[in-house]
Amino acid sequence: MxxxxxxxxxFAVPSALAVRWPALGRIRRLTAVSLATGAAIELLxxxxxxxxxVSPLDAVLNTAGAVATGLVVAHVRRRTVAGS
Numbered sequence: 001m002x003x004x005x006x007x008x009x010x011f012a013v014p015s016a017l018a019v020r021w022p023a024l025g026r027i028r029r030l031t032a033v034s035l036a037t038g039a040a041i042e043l044l045x046x047x048x049x050x051x052x053x054v055s056p057l058d059a060v061l062n063t064a065g066a067v068a069t070g071l072v073v074a075h076v077r078r079r080t081v082a083g084s
Contacts (some may be wrong), residue, residue, distance in 0.1 A: 007046060007065065012069040030066065
């Protein structure tokens with residue numbers, strides 16, 4: 001459970017910050033960048049002798065966490081701007 005939560009939360013902060021940047025504020029771009037970054041991390045774990053287990057599911061979980069965080073932050077931001 002701890003690894004699952006960690007994989008979901010890994011990109012949470014970068015995603016929350018990225019949504020504020022117009023280029024990554026769109027869900028498709030955020031998803032693509034998150035998936036590419038997660039895949040790159042897994043590729044590096046495979047290529048480097050780190051003793052880590054490579055799992056494509058980790059990249060998918062990283063992406064799911066980033067997208068969920070991005071959606072929440074964008075929603076809260078819209079409500080805050082609309083309420084001002």
